[in-house]
Amino acid sequence: MERLAPLYAQHIHTLRQRTDRLLVQHQCPGLVIDSGQALPIFLDDLDYPFKVNPHFKHWVPLVDTPHCFLIVKPGEKPTLLFYRPVDFWHKVPPVPNAFWTEQVELVVYERLEQLAELIPAGYSYIGAHPERAAALSVGETNPKGLIDALHFGRSIKSDYEIACLREANRLATLGHVAAKQAFLAGESEFAIQQAYLSASLHGENDVPYGNIVALNEHAAILHYTQLGRRAPAQSRSFLIDAGAGFHGYAADITRTYAFEPNGGFAELVAAMDQQQQAIKAQIRPGIRYTELHLQMHQRVAELLLQFRLAQGSVEALIASGITQAFFPHGLGHPIGLQVHDVAGFMDDESGTHVAPPAGVTLRCTRMLEAGMVLTIEPGLYVIDSLLKALPASAQAMLLPEQIDWLRPYGGIRIEDGVVVLAEGIDDLTRCQRWDD
Numbered sequence: 001m002e003r004l005a006p007l008y009a010q011h012i013h014t015l016r017q018r019t020d021r022l023l024v025q026h027q028c029p030g031l032v033i034d035s036g037q038a039l040p041i042f043l044d045d046l047d048y049p050f051k052v053n054p055h056f057k058h059w060v061p062l063v064d065t066p067h068c069f070l071i072v073k074p075g076e077k078p079t080l081l082f083y084r085p086v087d088f089w090h091k092v093p094p095v096p097n098a099f100w101t102e103q104v105e106l107v108v109y110e111r112l113e114q115l116a117e118l119i120p121a122g123y124s125y126i127g128a129h130p131e132r133a134a135a136l137s138v139g140e141t142n143p144k145g146l147i148d149a150l151h152f153g154r155s156i157k158s159d160y161e162i163a164c165l166r167e168a169n170r171l172a173t174l175g176h177v178a179a180k181q182a183f184l185a186g187e188s189e190f191a192i193q194q195a196y197l198s199a200s201l202h203g204e205n206d207v208p209y210g211n212i213v214a215l216n217e218h219a220a221i222l223h224y225t226q227l228g229r230r231a232p233a234q235s236r237s238f239l240i241d242a243g244a245g246f247h248g249y250a251a252d253i254t255r256t257y258a259f260e261p262n263g264g265f266a267e268l269v270a271a272m273d274q275q276q277q278a279i280k281a282q283i284r285p286g287i288r289y290t291e292l293h294l295q296m297h298q299r300v301a302e303l304l305l306q307f308r309l310a311q312g313s314v315e316a317l318i319a320s321g322i323t324q325a326f327f328p329h330g331l332g333h334p335i336g337l338q339v340h341d342v343a344g345f346m347d348d349e350s351g352t353h354v355a356p357p358a359g360v361t362l363r364c365t366r367m368l369e370a371g372m373v374l375t376i377e378p379g380l381y382v383i384d385s386l387l388k389a390l391p392a393s394a395q396a397m398l399l400p401e402q403i404d405w406l407r408p409y410g411g412i413r414i415e416d417g418v419v420v421l422a423e424g425i426d427d428l429t430r431c432q433r434w435d436d
């Protein structure tokens, strides 16, 4: 994607300016950002899949190369120490030559022992391996004040980052379309997952989080990551929460489908879809994410009343904890280099924490600003353990017959990723082609 070159150049320019300012402010001579290394499996000679340090991939789109270091010094082009060992067991990565390489000083090194000479003394180390930092003569490791400020800065995405997030959504959409077809063909969860991975061009270790591929009652298990090898006798419903990555940026998309296009469950899915779109229409700079979440509880209460799952007033369904039992997770979260991106609770660069109101489950309490990227993912599930735990007065408001009807379908979640604009949103998920 050659068109990324100017966007990336601008991204690095902004990142360098921000980092230079923060280095001065935090009296830090420079940064050594470690790409990381694969973690060994206990008592084994195998490693867990390598996951790159998000701070590293913020600067360079290298997601599968351990032992690389980015050295950032104020006023200078960043230096990339690129590890290229002599190794006949593994594939040795080629020396990078891409749209981004002009923006860094590339130093290829062969042996880890060279690091002692290559890494400047006294710079702060940012990475997951403090033992490695200790062996080098670096300064502080992951200084909290600086990390908080860097995290806060990640909240507003550059145009390059939004292009990467849009492409991640495109790849994920290819998988979602294939998965829906596999569901309608009556395939097992395992077969649907294979269809997803193949169409989205991802391996199981490349997706940004473990896909949730849930048929029927399994849709009510929020983090269902088992995969049934056998197709159920009857497929009624399908919830798929599956993402994709592009240059280290994540998509996180959920869709729910009814097998029967004209039944009550299809109507409930359509009604939730409308509510999800309606809450997205509320997004604008200057509104707190918490407010959107609380509004969503009202909408869930309306759905419960409309579909005769509970009775009473919207206010009573919320106050009694009934909406929380049907919708027990947050409305969504920031997304970017990480699926649950950093700084969801920060009010400023110094890391001031804004907690959710008591009893509210949320990963984000931010005041929204243009350039933030968030997910919007309301849900409604039959989770018996939560319904049973409701006080008797709340249980009296439930309508068991209709809950019994819904239970075999599990539940619904609909999730899109959106960019906050000065006015309205750029919907990274719905702007894709969903109709193939």
Ligand code: GLY
Residues within 6 Å of the ligand: 209, 241, 252, 333, 339, 377, 415
């Ligand atoms: N897939 C994880 C989430 O939706 O937050």
Ligand code: MN
Residues within 6 Å of the ligand: 252, 332, 333, 375, 377, 415
């Ligand atoms: Mn999500």
Ligand code: MN
Residues within 6 Å of the ligand: 241, 242, 252, 253, 254, 377, 415
């Ligand atoms: Mn998700």
